[in-house]
Structure formats: structure tokens, C-alpha cells
Amino acid sequence: MAASAGAGGGGGVSIIMPKCSVCDDDYQSHGDKAPDQLRCGHSFCAACVRGLIRHHPYGRRAAKCAICRAATAEVDVRPNHGMREAMASLLAIRMQTVSLPEGTSLTRQEYYGLLGLLGDHSMKLQSIYRASRDGTTYDDLLRCVCDKTGLAFIIRKGEYVFGAFISAGIRLPDDPTDTNRYDCDVWHFSLAGHFAQPTKIEISRLAQYVAVAGREGRVWGAKVWIGGDLWLGDGRGSGRPAADIRSCYQSTDRNEVPEGYVGARNSYGSALLGGSFFFDADEIEVLHVGGQ
Numbered sequence: 285m286a287a288s289a290g291a292g293g294g295g296g297v298s299i300i301m302p303k304c305s306v307c308d309d310d311y312q313s314h315g316d317k318a319p320d321q322l323r324c325g326h327s328f329c330a331a332c333v334r335g336l337i338r339h340h341p342y343g344r345r346a347a348k349c350a351i352c353r354a355a356t357a358e359v360d361v362r363p364n365h366g367m368r369e370a371m372a373s374l375l376a377i378r379m380q381t382v383s384l385p386e387g388t389s390l391t392r393q394e395y396y397g398l399l400g401l402l403g404d405h406s407m408k409l410q411s412i413y414r415a416s417r418d419g420t421t422y423d424d425l426l427r428c429v430c431d432k433t434g435l436a437f438i439i440r441k442g443e444y445v446f447g448a449f450i451s452a453g454i455r456l457p458d459d460p461t462d463t464n465r466y467d468c469d470v471w472h473f474s475l476a477g478h479f480a481q482p483t484k485i486e487i488s489r490l491a492q493y494v495a496v497a498g499r500e501g502r503v504w505g506a507k508v509w510i511g512g513d514l515w516l517g518d519g520r521g522s523g524r525p526a527a528d529i530r531s532c533y534q535s536t537d538r539n540e541v542p543e544g545y546v547g548a549r550n551s552y553g554s555a556l557l558g559g560s561f562f563f564d565a566d567e568i569e570v571l572h573v574g575g576q
């Protein structure tokens with residue numbers, strides 16, 4: 285374990301987090317990436333320790349240390365409480381070093397959680413659209429997003445904060461009355477209200493696409509459809525899109541809901557991230573993550 289703090293770019297302080305020496309991922313204070321200790325004194329993340337456990341010749345299951353090869357019976361593997369507490373402190377310090385994008389609706393904790401899901405806490409995102417600031421129509425959204433790619437849509441409804449990442453931008457069809465459907469990397473996420481911590485919601489390969497309406501067109505009865513079943517500017521079954529982009533429809537198939545979900549569900553077990561199928565978001569924001 286080695287933690288060091290050095291001067292980062294721009295005068296800020298960057299904290300290099302202690303990593304598990306087996307998988308090279310940063311340690312966390314709880315969960316699969318929290319450190320577990322073996323009898324030899326070496327620690328690895330809980331997931332890697334599970335991977336080190338083998339049937340021992342004497343019939344007991346034991347973990348063989350990845351560094352010194354000493355065996356620890358499975359029953360003797362313990363959470364490394366001291367190191368877990370130290371990680372909680374380090375993570376809290378690092379969260380304070382992150383600078384929020386100007387004008388974002390996200391709290392520090394939510395923004396920090398999003399950076400974690402994107403896999404890089406040193407990234408700097410830009411808030412390029414907010415319905416409450418820039419206007420609530422599809423045209424307002426298009427004007428602000430322009431041709432930027434790498435977009436995180438943030439949707440806030442009461443205590444729920446969630447959204448979707450799309451690697452592409454909004455690619456309008458040539459004919460404004462038409463629809464454009466295109467493949468890109470798509471995943472959903474929760475930042476608050478559904479899990480104990482910010483959580484990525486992976487969606488099936490088959491649903492990795494986005495469909496957008498031209499300025500005068502529609503995608504079924506909405507303006508934007510993001511794979512994994514998120515609809516913006518949804519007309520509530522009227523067949524015509526809503527003028528307000530904050531009119532949403534969302535559901536996540538129960539097979540794609542990660543463990544630990546405590547938010548709303550329908551009778552089939554699908555997760556309703558906004559609390560119900562149809563809802564009017566309090567806020568929609570788009571963050572520019574950067575192109576690929």
C-alpha cells in the first residue's frame with residue numbers, strides 16, 4: 285500500500301489512491317474493492333481474495349497469498365478494518381479536491397459519483413444544457429448540445445437522480461420530419477435514490493443505440509429515445525411528442541437491474557428510476573464528457 289499526494293496540474297492536489305496489487309484497481313471503503321487481510325499480513329481487494337481461494341489438499345479451502353504464497357484458511361480471511369477506515373478518509377478528502385462544472389445541478393457527491401462511474405476522477409466535465417436555465421424545448425436542447433459527442437444526460441425527479449451516457453452526440457436526420465437511429469455505447473446510471481452508492485446500469489448489446497427525431501419529427505411519440513428505455517419529450521401515448529423535453533418515460537428490465545436496488549418497481553419487477561413509468565423531470569441536464 286502506498287498513498288502519496290503531489291502537486292497536480294493547475295495547482296490542485298491530486299491524491300494517488302492505494303491499489304489492490306492483484307487487479308490494480310483503487311481500493312474502496314466497502315464492497316468488492318474493499319481490502320481484506322490474510323494471515324501473512326498482506327491485503328488485497330475482497331474480490332481478488334475470493335479469487336485466490338482454492339481447495340487445499342487437507343480439505344479446507346484456503347487463500348494462497350499472491351505476494352508471499354502463504355496459505356490462509358477461508359474462515360480466517362478478515363476485512364482489513366483499519367485500511368478500510370483509512371480509505372474512507374482518503375476518499376472523502378479526494379472528493380473535496382474535485383471542482384464542480386460551472387452551473388451544474390449536481391451536488392459534489394453526485395458529480396464525484398458520476399466521475400467514478402466514468403472511470404476517471406481527474407476528468408473535467410462541462411455542463412452544456414440545463415432545462416431550467418436554457419429552456420425546455422427540443423430546440424433548446426439541440427442548440428446547447430450542438431455536435432458535441434460523449435454526453436451524460438442527468439435526470440432529476442424528487443429524490444431520484446439518474447441518467448444515461450451515450451458515446452455519440454445527437455445526430456439529426458437530414459430530413460427534419462424523419463428519425464435517425466444509430467449505434468453507440470450506451471449505459472444508464474443512478475447517482476441517488478436507488479442504490480447505496482452511485483451505480484452503473486449496463487444494458488444489453490441489442491439496446492446499444494439512440495434514436496432521435498428531426499426538429500419536426502418524432503420517435504414513436506417522443507423526441508429522443510436512449511437505449512435501455514429512456515424517452516425524452518414523451519407524449520404519453522398521444523402519438524405526438526410533448527413540447528417539454530422533461531416529459532419522460534423510463535423503465536429498466538428486471539434482468540438488467542443491478543443488485544441492491546431499492547427504488548420503485550412495477551409489478552413485473554422492472555425498475556422505474558423516475559418513480560413511475562411516466563414522469564415530469566424536475567431538471568434535465570447534459571454534461572459533455574468529451575469525444576472518443
Ligand SMILES: [Zn+2]
Nearest residue numbers: 304307329332
Ligand atoms: Zn483486486
Ligand SMILES: [Zn+2]
Nearest residue numbers: 324326349352
Ligand atoms: Zn502474504
